[in-house]
Amino acid sequence: MGDIAVETSGVSKRFRLYHERNQSLKAAFMRGRRAKFEEFWALQDIDLQIPAGKTFGLIGHNGSGKSTLLKCLAGILVPDRGSIGVHGRVSALLELGAGFHPELSGRDNVYLNGSILGMSRKQIDRQFDEIVDFAGLETFIDTPVKNYSSGMYVRLGFSVAINVDPEILMVDEVLAVGDESFQRKCMEKFADFRAQGRTVIIVSHALGTMRSMCDEVAWLDHGKLQGVGRPSDLVDEYVGASHEDRTQAPGDSTSSGGSRWGSQEITLDGAELLCDGRVTSQVSTGADVTFRLRWTAPEPVAEPVFGMAIYSLEGVHVTGPNSQDVGLSTGTVHGSGHVDVHVPTLMLTPGTYQVTAAVLDSTGTHAFDHRDRMFRFDVTAGHPRDRYGVVSLGGSWDVAVDRAPVT
Ligand SMILES: Nc1ncnc2c1ncn2[C@@H]1O[C@H](COP(=O)(O)OP(=O)(O)OP(=O)(O)O)[C@@H](O)[C@H]1O
Ligand SMILES: [Mg+2]
The missing domain is CATH 2.70.50.60 (abc- transporter (atp binding component) like domain)
Structure with a gap:
């Protein structure tokens, strides 16, 4: 792999918004070619270079185009303009339950999903226990996934995605759905991936996490790239801009923040x-x-x-x-x-x-x-050097041997 894992040049994606509610087949035929729709660009002219071996974040408001961009990078959507180069084996967890068949059990879906992501049956056999174990779904693995909670879906999907040995992992908002302990496990996994020199591209609204986890972030605003840079700078800029949006009420020119x-x-x-x-x-x-x-x-x-x-x-x-x-x-x-x-x-x-x-x-x-x-x-970072959570308790540590080994 070279220095760049993923690059895009002038990537634009257009969607059509149909205005008529009744999209019956008959109506469509009757109307012939005169279907009423409006075109709208969900992504416009995105130029990005995502370095290999780094953790790269995408931030931006709801509807800014993050998921659309990630789908384009993963090859699920084809951009209408521009080009995308991907250098490495990709594994992606894009949408809740994407690639899952609701009637099938968790077990069957692991095989289905694994094969979609390019694993052979043998490979999945080998990884199966680890996948289920990471997802923490041993007792539910033979239940149809339609009975899974959204958290369980994500756990299984994420677990398959990280176990296919990707060089580039793309993940959309897993951190939002899993519970505390699963989130921690994901974070550890991302850290492992980074240490192994793999590339992680992640979309999240968990800004504090993005700040501490990413090497670089890109900020999307209404489908346009607003900036790329250090997470500390860009996250602050983004938060600042969202505040300005909210406080443009008249009569309070001194307010820099909320209400x-x-x-x-x-x-x-x-x-x-x-x-x-x-x-x-x-x-x-x-x-x-x-x-x-x-x-x-x-x-x-x-x-x-x-x-x-x-x-x-x-x-x-x-x-x-x-x-x-x-x-x-x-x-x-x-x-x-x-x-x-x-x-x-x-x-x-x-x-x-x-x-x-x-x-x-x-x-x-x-x-x-x-x-x-x-x-x-x-x-x-200062002293104490704690990194996790929001407060340090400033505790002092002591390791003691209570019983010497019997020799
Ligand atoms: N298949 C589609 N057909 C039509 N419009 C779409 C389609 N997918 C996305 N859009 C529109 O494209 C825009 C960008 O959507 P996208 O899902 O990429 O946003 P996002 O940044 O991921 O938002 P969120 O933070 O809510 O997940 C939105 O206006 C959305 O409604
Ligand atoms: Mg999204």
């Missing part, structure tokens, strides 16, 4: 992250940081409650401290000022996080100003 509400007796005019006395958007695990919320109160307000929350990009609510819970009396505030939340050791694992801030009345129930997803920041 805002409240009666405005006090307003939060800004929020930022400080490290070493400087405003920053990138810190490392273990850093000494301060979250600063800047407020304005045109009239005096007694005992407001300030709060903030941190979310991962996938929407996990990581933490939500507030001044009331820590027993802080804020007194009467008037004029403008700021509130600092000092965190001596930031125990977040590498990834991108979003900060929501709010100021509430003294009971903590009525919002004066609630600002969803005000800003984002990145956490890069």
Whole structure:
């Protein structure tokens, strides 16, 4: 294999959207050639070079063309324009249940699917136990797959796809359907593949995962390539752009993130992250940081409650401290000022996080100003070096021998 696993040049794909609901055969004949449809380009002029041995991600909004592109790369769809070069044996898991026959058992489908992916019966015999074991479906393997849950479908499909010894693995959204433990297994498998120098092309909306897993990502927007580059840069740009789409409501030019509400007796005019006395958007695990919320109160307000929350990009609510819970009396505030939340050791694992801030009345129930997803920041690797999940517990490790081997 050369340096490039897959390359596309000017790839465009057109679909036809038919407007008439009743597509009966008779009606179609009667209408003759005058069928009413509209053409629309699901992909336009895609030029991509996917390096061999790397994990490459495709991101973009629903309907942006990710699955269509992946199907073109896998040879399931033929582009209307442009060319595609694929250098290596491909295995693809593209659609939920694609290649499965609902009436057949899991066992028969493994054989069916394996042969579609180019395995001989003998090869499948050899791999069968491993396939079933990876999918964790031993007890259901003789049940017709029409009775499988969507998670079970994906597990079996993925398990077959990775066991055909591909040089290039293409996967569309498996991470979204499997449960936690299966997702972890998939991630380990992707890491193995990468270590073995195989190419993985993956489509996912799990942006944090894409960020940490991919060497490079491509961002599609309405069928056009918006950019290709480092996942940290591109995922942020993509998230930023999706936010802008959502906050183009008039009257809130200051908002950089999500929605805002409240009666405005006090307003939060800004929020930022400080490290070493400087405003920053990138810190490392273990850093000494301060979250600063800047407020304005045109009239005096007694005992407001300030709060903030941190979310991962996938929407996990990581933490939500507030001044009331820590027993802080804020007194009467008037004029403008700021509130600092000092965190001596930031125990977040590498990834991108979003900060929501709010100021509430003294009971903590009525919002004066609630600002969803005000800003984002990145956490890069630091100390502790934990990589998984969203927080590090900073534990210390110790290995002990309780009994010496009998010699
Ligand atoms: N077979 C088809 N016939 C007509 N239109 C199609 C067909 N397949 C896809 N499309 C359209 O092409 C566009 C791109 O679809 P695609 O499935 O590639 O998007 P996607 O980026 O994978 O979205 P999602 O994140 O929802 O999976 C959509 O507007 C979709 O409706
Ligand atoms: Mg899709």
